[in-house]
Amino acid sequence: MxxxxxxxxxxxxxxxxxxxxxxxxxxxxxxxxxxxxxxxxxxxxxxxxxxxxxxxxxxxxxxxxxxxxxxxxxxxxxxxxxxxxxxxxxxxxxxxxxxxxxxxxxxxxxxxxxxxxxxxxxxxxxxxxxxxxxxxxxxxxxxxxxxxxxxxxxxxxxxxxxxxxxxxxxxxxxxxxxxxxxxxxxxRARNVVESGVLAILFLAASIAILTTLGIVLSLIFNTVEFFRLYPIDDFFFGLTWSPSFGGGSELGVIPLLWGTFYISLIALAVAVPIGLFSAVYLSEYAPKPVRAFAKPLLEVLAGIPTIVYGLFALLTVGPFLQSVFGDDTVGWMQSASSVMTAGLVMGIMLIPFVSSLSDDIINAVPQAMRDGSYGLGATQSETVRQVILPAALPGIVGAILLAASRAIGETMIVVFGAGAAARLSLNPFEAMTTVTAKIVSQLTGDADFSSPEVLVAFALGMTLFVITLCLNVLALYIVRKYREQYE
Structure with missing residues (x-):
């Protein structure tokens, strides 16, 4: 049947x-x-x-x-x-x-x-x-x-x-x-039904835990297998990324981590000020009609697929930056793909993430703190600077760290906007790549999964998993440690 x-x-x-x-x-x-x-x-x-x-x-x-x-x-x-x-x-x-x-x-x-x-x-x-x-x-x-x-x-x-x-x-x-x-x-039908529903709910909650456990175990086993074939010191401290399926590969992760953090830093430099300022305006200054219109419109950015952002970086932002900083002007930018291209577009993508979280955190500050500040003669701007933002700062820092985790794990914008070159450079107008982009490239095709050139993708994934996990744990620690001071 x-x-x-x-x-x-x-x-x-x-x-x-x-x-x-x-x-x-x-x-x-x-x-x-x-x-x-x-x-x-x-x-x-x-x-x-x-x-x-x-x-x-x-x-x-x-x-x-x-x-x-x-x-x-x-x-x-x-x-x-x-x-x-x-x-x-x-x-x-x-x-x-x-x-x-x-x-x-x-x-x-x-x-x-x-x-x-x-x-x-x-x-x-x-x-x-x-x-x-x-x-x-x-x-x-x-x-x-x-x-x-x-x-x-x-x-x-x-x-x-x-x-x-x-x-x-x-x-x-x-x-x-x-x-x-x-x-x-x-x-006793009610007792039996409630026990059965409780078991179903427990099973549903366990699925997420077991799925996470399965992902982690698959990463661990394949990472261990990779380090049996390739020296761990060369992977973590190597300065050259040059995979070759014919043999003689150099699989140093440092250039990929540098590109990942460099692009994420530029993205946060764009998203944090704009997102935080927009959150302060919407929560403290904007009239209700403006807030009701602007907040959903701003959050529409969060619903745009990342591949669309990648195409925007490839077709619009990259050529624009090249026309400004290319060979015809200052000569800093050789192609449309660069760290700056991917970082700017990724920052635009992260704006609603930072703005929405910061807005919720600012609104959670008790109204009594605002009223007390006004009662002491402070202006609205002074209240925002000296009362509201310090009170909301732990939550805002947690939101920024969560946004950093999101930036580190981004793939499509990097593939379209940053290029594929693994290099160590301080020039933001040069093409670079990230860990996620190389994971995709190493697993693309019909390569043998027993080779180090394919298993390295799992080692890269494990490295990225540990980094983002640490950032998330740090963000949650900051939020939980300081949140109760203002409740």
């Missing part, structure tokens, strides 16, 4: 269970709900949850695990000559899945019978021709071993889907029947 119809079937059974559970509970007390332990809706919800939760849990787990098992089984059928490395194996497996999809399409359209599609000794040329007749293009020449692997892949997928449907329906039906039989006036 298709997953869509399987989900609809289980949902329909759950809706039916809710109605029957509620009805059965009311019948047990002759329609007088006062004699029930719980409200009638709890009895129906109990049947619905017993029908849905086990079935959906098994279905999700099955959908996650089945492809892994099938891929491992089919990969063992690929001859060694067809898959010399991880990259080649990935390409062959793509062919296997493509051929399996083509056979499915041929069966659905009637060009092949199920028996012909299932026979691994069928004439491959005839099958290829008949697939081509119905518009299923196989592209490159597919070997007989790939065809056999595709047949097994298709068979195991169909078998797995069938047994998943059987198991899910049995669980849904079993939960439905069990919960319905337990439904009577003395059954």
């Amino acid at each position: 298709d997953v869509f119809w399987l989900v609809l079937t289980v949902l329909g059974l759950a809706v039916l269970g809710y109605w029957l559970g509620r009805t059965r509970a009311l019948r047990s007390v002759a329609g007088d709900s006062r004699y029930l332990h719980s409200l009638p809706s709890y009895y129906g919800t109990n049947v619905a949850l017993m029908t849905l939760v086990p079935a959906f849990f098994v279905m999700i787990a099955w959908l996650l695990i089945q492809p892994l098992i099938i891929n491992d089984t089919v990969a063992d059928m690929i001859p060694e000559r067809a898959a010399q490395g991880a990259g080649e194996l990935s390409l062959v497996m793509s062919d296997v899945r493509r051929v399996a999809a083509g056979l499915d399409a041929a069966v659905e359209q009637g060009a092949l019978t199920e028996e012909e599609a299932a026979s691994i000794r069928a004439e491959f040329t005839d099958i290829r021709a008949r697939l081509g007749e119905i518009g299923v293009a196989l592209g490159q020449e597919v070997s007989a071993s790939t065809l056999r692997a595709a047949q097994v892949y298709r068979s195991m997928t169909a078998s797995g889907s069938f047994w998943m449907s059987v198991v899910v329906l049995l669980l849904a039906g079993g939960g439905f029947a069990t919960a319905l039989m337990r439904t009577d006036k003395d059954f």
